[in-house]
Amino acid sequence: MNVAEPITIGLLGAGSVGAQVARTLVEERELISARVGTPVRLAGVAVRDVENPRDWRIPRELLTTDAERLVDEVDLVIELIGGFDPAAGLIERALRQGTAVVTGNKALLAAQGAQLHALADEAGALLRYEASVGGAIPILRPIEDSLSGDRITKVMGIVNGTTNYVLDQMDTTGAAFGDALAEAQKLGYAEADPTADVEGHDAAAKAAILATLAFHAPFTIDDVYCQGISDVTPDDIEAAALSGYVIKLLAIVERRSSGAVLRVHPTLLPRTHPLATVRGAFNAVFVVAENAGELMFYGQGAGGVPTSSAIMGDVVAVARRLRSAVPETPLLSDAEDLEPLSIEAAETQYYIDMQVADQEGVIAEIARVLADHRVSIESMRQPGSVSPEGEVEDSAGSDAGAQVQIVTHKAQERHLRATVETLESLDVVQSISSVLRVEVEQ
Ligand code: HSE
Numbered sequence: 001m002n003v004a005e006p007i008t009i010g011l012l013g014a015g016s017v018g019a020q021v022a023r024t025l026v027e028e029r030e031l032i033s034a035r036v037g038t039p040v041r042l043a044g045v046a047v048r049d050v051e052n053p054r055d056w057r058i059p060r061e062l063l064t065t066d067a068e069r070l071v072d073e074v075d076l077v078i079e080l081i082g083g084f085d086p087a088a089g090l091i092e093r094a095l096r097q098g099t100a101v102v103t104g105n106k107a108l109l110a111a112q113g114a115q116l117h118a119l120a121d122e123a124g125a126l127l128r129y130e131a132s133v134g135g136a137i138p139i140l141r142p143i144e145d146s147l148s149g150d151r152i153t154k155v156m157g158i159v160n161g162t163t164n165y166v167l168d169q170m171d172t173t174g175a176a177f178g179d180a181l182a183e184a185q186k187l188g189y190a191e192a193d194p195t196a197d198v199e200g201h202d203a204a205a206k207a208a209i210l211a212t213l214a215f216h217a218p219f220t221i222d223d224v225y226c227q228g229i230s231d232v233t234p235d236d237i238e239a240a241a242l243s244g245y246v247i248k249l250l251a252i253v254e255r256r257s258s259g260a261v262l263r264v265h266p267t268l269l270p271r272t273h274p275l276a277t278v279r280g281a282f283n284a285v286f287v288v289a290e291n292a293g294e295l296m297f298y299g300q301g302a303g304g305v306p307t308s309s310a311i312m313g314d315v316v317a318v319a320r321r322l323r324s325a326v327p328e329t330p331l332l333s334d335a336e337d338l339e340p341l342s343i344e345a346a347e348t349q350y351y352i353d354m355q356v357a358d359q360e361g362v363i364a365e366i367a368r369v370l371a372d373h374r375v376s377i378e379s380m381r382q383p384g385s386v387s388p389e390g391e392v393e394d395s396a397g398s399d400a401g402a403q404v405q406i407v408t409h410k411a412q413e414r415h416l417r418a419t420v421e422t423l424e425s426l427d428v429v430q431s432i433s434s435v436l437r438v439e440v441e442q
């Protein structure tokens with residue numbers, strides 16, 4: 001019989017993920033204890049209202065409204081309240097006392113990750129947050145541990161299930177943006193306020209966490225250029241499809257010689273790209289490392305049951321460390337001097353969709369503008385003429401105008417912006433309906 005003192009666990013929050021974590025800790029206690037090698041015991045669950053209905057009925061004697069007291073009494077705190085207040089104060093309270101913390105709080109980590117790690121290192125406390133990026137997908141530990149002997153150069157991820165679901169529905173069923181979003185909310189993928197999903201803030205928080213761990217330098221959400229999907233139109237999706245592309249909201253973090261560019265924006269991907277095949281609310285993270293080459297991690301990025309798997313993985317890993325008492329290597333002990341660079345320094349391919357006058361010399365004039373700004377054209381399509389109402393017609397040579405779609409070779413964002421500005425000022429350019437970034441390289 002194992003007579004070791006149990007490792008006590010305090011759970012803060014019992015929402016969709018918290019209730020599943022409580023269920024696993026109660027119903028699978030023996031299995032989890034065996035995996036740790038020492039008994040573990042759920043000592044309490046702090047909630048705002050003990051009467052609230054939950055996805056799993058937590059035994060009444062475990063529920064408390066006194067979160068601070070619970071934090072003070074246990075060996076390991078699982079924070080699943082989310083957001084800043086009171087979550088941040090409770091995490092800090094635990095870390096200051098040397099108590100281990102497991103959390104899925106992406107907003108907090110993306111804003112104050114370096115400070116929380118410093119606090120943890122000072123007190124010799126453990127801090128883990130696998131569930132904060134990609135839900136059930138093991139991605140942070142592979143980056144931190146498995147790839148710690150390599151150098152990661154780029155991470156590209158579909159890290160927000162809501163927007164992937166919305167874009168996928170628009171692409172495959174022609175659904176309107178609003179209907180697809182309402183469905184995503186009904187399925188439980190969206191944040192309480194879906195603006196965080198739609199405007200890319202949720203993905204930006206995850207980009208900051210990925211960049212910090214991948215590049216061994218502290219980044220925050222403020223370092224991330226962020227553009228959501230609310231301006232993506234059904235016409236963009238259709239035009240992309242006709243050219244063999246799909247539109248995805250990507251979080252991209254890329255190491256450059258002078259720093260790192262962190263960006264979240266709708267991106268055109270060739271349909272053959274591994275990330276293009278990620279459907280519905282699934283997430284996937286594509287990692288490029290100098291020696292390992294390309295790796296892809298795929299799975300469910302949201303939802304109570306899948307996300308509870310990542311939390312429990314951290315709980316077991318942390319509990320094992322508590323048992324062996326091996327000191328933690330500080331996260332940024334090897335911190336690299338890597339500055340966050342502005343989006344202007346990004347280098348990628350671009351897609352420009354514009355309506356132009358249908359007359360001789362127009363294409364030559366447009367090509368001249370791109371050449372003058374050192375932007376090279378990879379391909380150009382003229383799908384049809386455009387009616388005065390903006391409808392694309394198949395017959396060429398109408399008086400109204402023509403639609404021209406250009407995909408550029410890799411160019412610097414600052415050059416592309418200057419190009420678009422000049423194109424807009426040309427008399428022959430009636431309007432530029434879309435400028436989207438394109439990721440072709442795998
Ligand atoms: N709202 C998030 C998403 C949940 O849609 O992916 C997981 O962070």
